[in-house]
Amino acid sequence: MSSKPTVAARAGAFVQVLRRVLRLAAPYFSSEEKWRARLMFAGIVALNLAYVYALVLFNQWYGRFYDGLQNKDAVVFWREIRVFAWLAFFNIAIQVAKFYVTQLLQLRWRSWMTRHYLGRWMADRTFYHLELARYAHADGATPDNPDQRIQEDMQMFTNATMTLSMEILNAVVTLLSFIGILWGLSGTFDLSLGGSTYQVAGSMVWLALVYCVVGTVITHYIGRPLIGLNFRQQRFEADFRHHLVRVREYSEAIALDRGETVERGQLDTRFSTVLRNYLQLIKQQKNLVTFTAMFGQASVIFPFLVSAPRFFSGAIQLGALIQISSAFDKVQESLSWFVANYDRVAVWRATTDRLISFDDAMRAHAERTREDALRREDNAAALRTTDLTVALPDGTPLLAGAALAVHPGDSVLLQGPSGSGKSTLFRTFAGIWPFASGKVQAPTDAVFMPQRPYLPDGKLREALAYPHPAAGFSDEQLRQALTDALLPDLVGRLDDSDAWSQKLSGGEQQRLAIARVLLKKPAWLFADEVTSALDAKAEGVLYQRLADTVRAGGGAMVSIAHRPSVGDFHGQRWTLVPQEESAREGASGGARYRIDAGAAQPAAA
Numbered sequence: 363m364s365s366k367p368t369v370a371a372r373a374g375a376f377v378q379v380l381r382r383v384l385r386l387a388a389p390y391f392s393s394e395e396k397w398r399a400r401l402m403f404a405g406i407v408a409l410n411l412a413y414v415y416a417l418v419l420f421n422q423w424y425g426r427f428y429d430g431l432q433n434k435d436a437v438v439f440w441r442e443i444r445v446f447a448w449l450a451f452f453n454i455a456i457q458v459a460k461f462y463v464t465q466l467l468q469l470r471w472r473s474w475m476t477r478h479y480l481g482r483w484m485a486d487r488t489f490y491h492l493e494l495a496r497y498a499h500a501d502g503a504t505p506d507n508p509d510q511r512i513q514e515d516m517q518m519f520t521n522a523t524m525t526l527s528m529e530i531l532n533a534v535v536t537l538l539s540f541i542g543i544l545w546g547l548s549g550t551f552d553l554s555l556g557g558s559t560y561q562v563a564g565s566m567v568w569l570a571l572v573y574c575v576v577g578t579v580i581t582h583y584i585g586r587p588l589i590g591l592n593f594r595q596q597r598f599e600a601d602f603r604h605h606l607v608r609v610r611e612y613s614e615a616i617a618l619d620r621g622e623t624v625e626r627g628q629l630d631t632r633f634s635t636v637l638r639n640y641l642q643l644i645k646q647q648k649n650l651v652t653f654t655a656m657f658g659q660a661s662v663i664f665p666f667l668v669s670a671p672r673f674f675s676g677a678i679q680l681g682a683l684i685q686i687s688s689a690f691d692k693v694q695e696s697l698s699w700f701v702a703n704y705d706r707v708a709v710w711r712a713t714t715d716r717l718i719s720f721d722d723a724m725r726a727h728a729e730r731t732r733e734d735a736l737r738r739e740d741n742a743a744a745l746r747t748t749d750l751t752v753a754l755p756d757g758t759p760l761l762a763g764a765a766l767a768v769h770p771g772d773s774v775l776l777q778g779p780s781g782s783g784k785s786t787l788f789r790t791f792a793g794i795w796p797f798a799s800g801k802v803q804a805p806t807d808a809v810f811m812p813q814r815p816y817l818p819d820g821k822l823r824e825a826l827a828y829p830h831p832a833a834g835f836s837d838e839q840l841r842q843a844l845t846d847a848l849l850p851d852l853v854g855r856l857d858d859s860d861a862w863s864q865k866l867s868g869g870e871q872q873r874l875a876i877a878r879v880l881l882k883k884p885a886w887l888f889a890d891e892v893t894s895a896l897d898a899k900a901e902g903v904l905y906q907r908l909a910d911t912v913r914a915g916g917g918a919m920v921s922i923a924h925r926p927s928v929g930d931f932h933g934q935r936w937t938l939v940p941q942e943e944s945a946r947e948g949a950s951g952g953a954r955y956r957i958d959a960g961a962a963q964p965a966a967a
């Protein structure tokens with residue numbers, strides 16, 4: 363059974379919206395830029411008030427000018443033309459200043475807000491954890507497309523909040539100013555109630571009020587579905603764009619798989635969703651436009667109709683009639699601001715909701731990080747885990763109660779079936795896997811090499827030095843690293859710019875990642891399948907160089923590799939062994955694997 367929300371519930375929802383807007387908007391106005399922001403805001407408010415004052419002056423001018431015309435008074439006519447020129451100059455200056463200062467404040471606000479959110483998104487690996495959580499909760503509990511939130515929504519939010527709030531301020535001040543004028547120009551009318559007749563003053567004001575309240579209620583009724591439709595429209599557009607970006611990123615793999623038809627189908631499906639929703643949006647907007655257009659047209663003629671008897675009876679002059687029409691127009695315009703701007707408000711509300719859900723997700727993440735089940739101790743002289751449990755995002759434990767230790771001088775080969783959690787164990791050592799508990803003590807300056815290295819687009823020297831600035835290394839050091847990593851062909855291309863992750867072969871990308879390590883000479887190295895695309899000879903040479911590098915640094919090396927030949931470079935072996943269903947209870951905490959430690963066997967064994 364569906365029940366209509368009560369007035370109290372609606373008021374509660376409205377307060378909730380205001381609270382949310384304040385939560386998004388307030389931080390900028392109390393940030394380190396607060397004084398500049400507040401001053402600019404106050405300036406904009408003052409300019410808006412001056413703008414309304416100009417409108418009042420124009421209304422008075424109408425009265426004098428049209429009376430002059432009716433009386434065929436040339437002196438008044440020319441005097442009022444001069445007055446008009448001054449008024450117009452005042453008005454133009456205010457409008458230009460209002461536009462410029464508003465735009466400047468919007469720009470500053472957007473740039474502060476974008477930087478602020480970017481900072482939070484990049485901090486504590488939130489960007490990574492939100493992605494993990496997105497796949498863990500397919501129910502949409504976590505926000506989609508943070509790129510869109512940061513790039514598009516923040517601009518829309520700051521622009522729309524500024525413009526809409528100023529328009530509302532204008533509407534309110536205009537209303538107050540012109541209600542007075544309209545009241546003064548209105549006659550009284552006789553209202554018969556229960557046999558008695560009352561004389562009611564300010565007839566035009568009451569008529570405008572009834573006219574607009576009716577208009578607003580109807581608009582709200584017609585326009586309400588627009589909020590949800592706009593929210594979904596922005597999400598569908600972002601999904602479509604995201605998929606296009608993925609096709610571009612994986613263009614080669616898709617072309618090789620002959621995946622064009624599937625991708626085309628997927629893109630078509632996403633685009634159809636965009637169009638379907640858009641069509642609904644258009645239909646809903648059509649209803650709204652029909653009503654607002656009728657409402658606007660009727661309000662041109664309405665004041666003339668109701669004032670005509672007084673004009674023809676000689677009770678008012680032409681100037682007063684025109685003034686009434688213009689004042690009614692302003693009062694009506696202010697009162698029906700909501701009618702005219704419902705769709706903009708709907709887009710703004712959808713944007714606000716999206717930003718709030720993004721903000722909520724980041725807050726929740728920060729909260730979780732604070733109460734992390736995994737205790738970490740950096741700066742340790744060795745790697746040591748105590749009672750370590752590593753789980754999947756859905757909570758399934760891969761490994762439980764693990765006590766592992768790697769000391770300086772050690773070299774460990776980690777092996778196990780595919781999908782057993784080797785890379786996930788590395789993620790846990792690195793402190794980026796949030797689904798772990800227990801204790802990890804780790805050295806700070808360890809380098810983790812993932813299976814697929816990230817190579818930024820741009821100059822080769824930047825891709826090589828990443829994530830450090832390339833300026834920190836001499837050309838000689840960079841060239842030597844490339845030579846040592848068996849990439850002599852790239853030595854002369856340090857300043858070439860390219861999309862390296864697409865141009866270089868898989869083996870070249872792995873060698874570039876190794877060149878990075880040889881350049882930075884870390885003491886501790888965690889290498890995840892870093893030579894899987896290389897031939898056995900190159901693998902042997904490069905593993906030897908990596909092992910020499912960590913030995914020289916007084917640290918240790920832990921590698922994941924499937925090829926037995928890699929065992930030659932390691933003294934110890936950890937093996938992830940599947941646990942029988944029956945053996946999972948008890949000491950192993952229900953984990954899918956246990957870890958066995960032993961000495962590495964040479965490849966020949």
Ligand SMILES: Nc1ncnc2c1ncn2[C@@H]1O[C@H](COP(=O)(O)OP(=O)(O)OP(=O)(O)O)[C@@H](O)[C@H]1O
Nearest residue numbers: 494497754755778779780781782783784785786787
């Ligand atoms: N972000 C994630 N969300 C959900 N499951 C994940 C995620 N990352 C990894 N897993 C799952 O965790 C398990 C372990 O993955 P992991 O990459 O650690 O395995 P691995 O032993 O390194 O495998 P391989 O030898 O194939 O590289 C797999 O079942 C994988 O599907």
